[in-house]
Structures are given as structure tokens and as C-alpha cells.
Amino acid sequence: MSESSAAPFGGAFxxxxxxxxxxxxxxxxxxxxxxxxxxxxxxxxxxxxPTDPAHLIVSGTAERLVNDHRADVRxxxxxxxxxxxxxxxxxxxxxxQTVVRTGYEExxxxxxxxxxxxxxxxxxxxxxxARGAKPVSIVCVTSDKCYENVEQVWGYRETxxxxxxxxxxxxxxxxxxxxxxxxxxxxxxxxxxEHGVRLASVRAGNVIGGGDWTRDALxxxxxxxxxxxxxxxxxxxxxxxxxxxxxxxxxxxxxxxAGLLIADExxxxxxxxxxxxxxxxxxxxxxxxxxxxxxxxxxxxxWTDESGGDHPREAGxxxxxxxxxxxxxxxxxxxxxxxALRQTAHWYKQYRxxxxxxxxxxxxxxxxxxxxxxxxxxxxxxxxx
Numbered sequence: 001m002s003e004s005s006a007a008p009f010g011g012a013f014x015x016x017x018x019x020x021x022x023x024x025x026x027x028x029x030x031x032x033x034x035x036x037x038x039x040x041x042x043x044x045x046x047x048x049x050p051t052d053p054a055h056l057i058v059s060g061t062a063e064r065l066v067n068d069h070r071a072d073v074r075x076x077x078x079x080x081x082x083x084x085x086x087x088x089x090x091x092x093x094x095x096x097q098t099v100v101r102t103g104y105e106e107x108x109x110x111x112x113x114x115x116x117x118x119x120x121x122x123x124x125x126x127x128x129x130a131r132g133a134k135p136v137s138i139v140c141v142t143s144d145k146c147y148e149n150v151e152q153v154w155g156y157r158e159t160x161x162x163x164x165x166x167x168x169x170x171x172x173x174x175x176x177x178x179x180x181x182x183x184x185x186x187x188x189x190x191x192x193x194e195h196g197v198r199l200a201s202v203r204a205g206n207v208i209g210g211g212d213w214t215r216d217a218l219x220x221x222x223x224x225x226x227x228x229x230x231x232x233x234x235x236x237x238x239x240x241x242x243x244x245x246x247x248x249x250x251x252x253x254x255x256x257x258a259g260l261l262i263a264d265e266x267x268x269x270x271x272x273x274x275x276x277x278x279x280x281x282x283x284x285x286x287x288x289x290x291x292x293x294x295x296x297x298x299x300x301x302x303w304t305d306e307s308g309g310d311h312p313r314e315a316g317x318x319x320x321x322x323x324x325x326x327x328x329x330x331x332x333x334x335x336x337x338x339x340a341l342r343q344t345a346h347w348y349k350q351y352r353x354x355x356x357x358x359x360x361x362x363x364x365x366x367x368x369x370x371x372x373x374x375x376x377x378x379x380x381x382x383x384x385x
Contacts, residue, residue, distance in 0.1 A: 008370050012258035014039035019086045021073050022094030024049040026212040029056035030246050033362055036064055043086040045069040046095050055211030058358040073117040080124045090257055093121045093140045101216050103168030114171035115178055122182040135196030137260035139253055140179050144205030144320050146172035155321030158274045189269045198260040198268055202253050204277040208340055209246035210347020222294050223348045232303040237288040240317050242278040245340035247369040248333055252277030255331045270328050276320040279333050297345035334372040
């Protein structure tokens with residue numbers, strides 16, 4: 001086995017120019033940290049971090065970017081200039097309004113950012129392609145909530161209808177429709193040599209991990225309550241979600257991105273579409289179970305049932321079928337939800353004791369995840385690392 005094939009993701013990112021929108025957010029900052037470790041030259045483009053503290057800052061990731069652009073993804077002129085400067089091999093589009101409750105409070109802004117922000121990225125790429133820019137691969141990140149949720153017990157597949165009932169889910173479904181429209185209209189696979197744009201999307205959700213301070217996120221609220229010695233109020237203790245560690249979601253994104261970068265013209269065609277990333281069937285836990293595992297890892301905690309209050313609608317059941325990612329990409333989860341919760345609690349406890357250790361903790365967890373990936377790389381087919 002060659003050195004490059006033995007490396008995570010086949011060494012696909014080493015020396016590549018990678019442009020990440022939404023790099024100031026929780027997932028985006030972890031993604032930049034991992035890409036840096038993989039040898040990529042990373043440019044970030046986003047508004048200022050949405051939380052204080054923010055993982056991008058406490059991990060020191062911002063300091064190691066090639067460029068750190070702070071601007072709105074809907075500002076197409078500034079976005080175009082930043083992309084032109086980076087001249088990327090790969091664009092990972094994560095910039096978004098990511099909070100369900102904020103979608104109810106600011107529905108127009110949610111649709112504008114999540115749909116028109118995505119369209120802005122694709123339009124900049126379309127215009128660059130028309131001018132003969134170098135080939136580029138694009139992975140657009142949406143959400144598991146892009147699907148019309150009918151509370152079915154089986155997982156949603158990539159061919160199921162788009163658009164949940166709430167503004168956030170509706171905006172993510174609409175973003176997927178915009179991605180599909182651009183792919184079919186401007187970046188079709190049969191004209192790949194002509195336009196040079198390889199476009200795919202990934203759908204994942206309920207991502208947990210250290211360094212998240214997002215509003216209304218369950219684990220964030222639990223950790224805050226534990227640090228304060230308070231009880232944790234639960235709005236939907238019986239709701240089930242496909243919880244997964246942030247590195248597992250990013251693993252899926254990067255596996256797809258690596259395939260887009262290295263596959264030849266014929267082999268890449270199955271990758272030009274949407275992919276679900278999530279845990280294996282039967283690994284979802286209820287909100288109550290997640291909280292109680294975190295209490296066990298922390299060594300303390302109690303919760304109260306506030307499900308009878310006046311809260312915005314939340315899905316009671318949501319699963320994704322991941323057969324396509326497993327079959328086409330050779331990807332599969334390597335950390336189950338209990339390991340994800342253990343790693344998450346460990347990050348916050350170490351950060352509480354030594355905030356300066358945030359980068360070291362993250363690098364150690366990435367190394368541990370990469371070690372867990374190795375058996376999968378040894379038996380993988382397709383484009384799996």
C-alpha cells in the first residue's frame with residue numbers, strides 16, 4: 001500500500017486549496033482543524049463566530065488559515081472575490097442559519113441565508129466556470145431536516161420528498177432543490193469535461209461534540225447546566241434523533257469530497273448527488289437517554305420534564321437511511337452514539353479544567369477517530385479512505 005493510500009482520505013487534501021464557507025461555526029471550525037491536519041491550504045469565509053466562546057477561537061484554528069474572510073455569503077461580489085483569490089480545488093459550503101427555533105423567529109432571514117446563500121455560492125462557481133476557471137469540486141452541506149418528515153419509523157432516503165414543516169427544515173429542503181437545479185441545468189455529468197464542476201450535497205444532523213455553544217442545542221444546554229449545578233429542562237424527552245459526533249459527520253463530508261477530487265470522469269458520476277450521513281440503524285437514542293448518559297460521564301446531573309409547555313413544533317422521530325453512502329462511498333460510522341457522548345463529555349471537562357488545552361484536545365480526538373477509521377480503509381471499496 002502506498003503512503004498516500006494509507007493516509008486518511010487517501011491523501012486527497014494534501015496541498016489542495018480548500019475554500020470553506022461557515023468556518024466560524026461549530027462544524028466549520030472542526031472541519032478547518034481537520035483539513036489543516038490533512039495538509040490542506042484552507043481559506044475561510046463567514047460572518048464572525050455566532051457564539052462566545054467559539055471553537056474557532058479557543059482551538060486556535062483561525063490563526064492557521066491561509067485567509068479568514070469575515071463577510072456574508074449572500075454578498076456575491078465579496079464572495080466572488082474571495083473565491084477568485086483562493087482559486088480552490090474544493091469548496092465546502094457550510095454557511096447557514098442553523099437553529100430551528102431561530103427559523104420560527106426569523107423565517108425570512110432563514111430562507112434568505114440558507115437558500116439564497118447556497119445559490120450565491122453556486123452562481124459564483126457557474127460564472128467562473130463559464131470564464132474557463134480550473135475544475136472545482138463542491139460539497140454543499142444541508143441537514144437531515146431537509147426531508148418532509150412524516151414521522152415514519154424507517155429512515156429517509158435520498159429520493160424522498162424535500163421540505164419539512166418548519167421554516168428551518170423548509171429552507172434546507174429548498175436549498176437541496178437549488179443544488180439539484182444547478183447541477184442538472186449547468187453542471188450535468190455528461191458535460192463534465194466542458195464545465196469542470198463536480199457538485200454533491202450531504203445531509204446530516206444532530207451533531208454533537210466539544211466546542212459547541214450553539215443556542216438551544218441539547219448537549220450545550222446540558223453542559224451549561226452541569227457547570228452551573230442546575231437541573232436540565234427537557235422539552236421533548238421522548239424524541240429520538242440520529243445523534244452522531246461532529247467528526248463522524250465531517251468524515252462523511254470529507255469522504256465524499258475526496259471521491260470528487262480523485263475519481264476519474266466515469267467513476268465520479270455516482271457521486272454527483274445527495275448523500276445521507278448518520279449512525280447505523282438501531283443506534284438512535286431518545287433525548288432522555290442522551291442526557292442520562294452525559295450525567296453518567298460527568299458524574300452528576302438531574303433533569304425535569306417540561307414537555308407540556310408552549311414550544312415550537314419539534315419532530316418526534318427522524319432517521320436517515322445511509323445505505324447509499326455505505327454502498328457508493330464505502331463509508332460507514334466508526335463511533336457509536338455512546339462513544340460520541342463519551343468523547344463530548346471528555347472535551348468539555350478538559351476544557352473546563354484548562355481552556356488553553358482546546359486545540360490539543362481536538363487534535364487528540366481527531367487522531368483517535370482516524371485510528372478508528374483504519375479498519376474501514378483496509379476493507380473499503382469505492383472511494384472510502
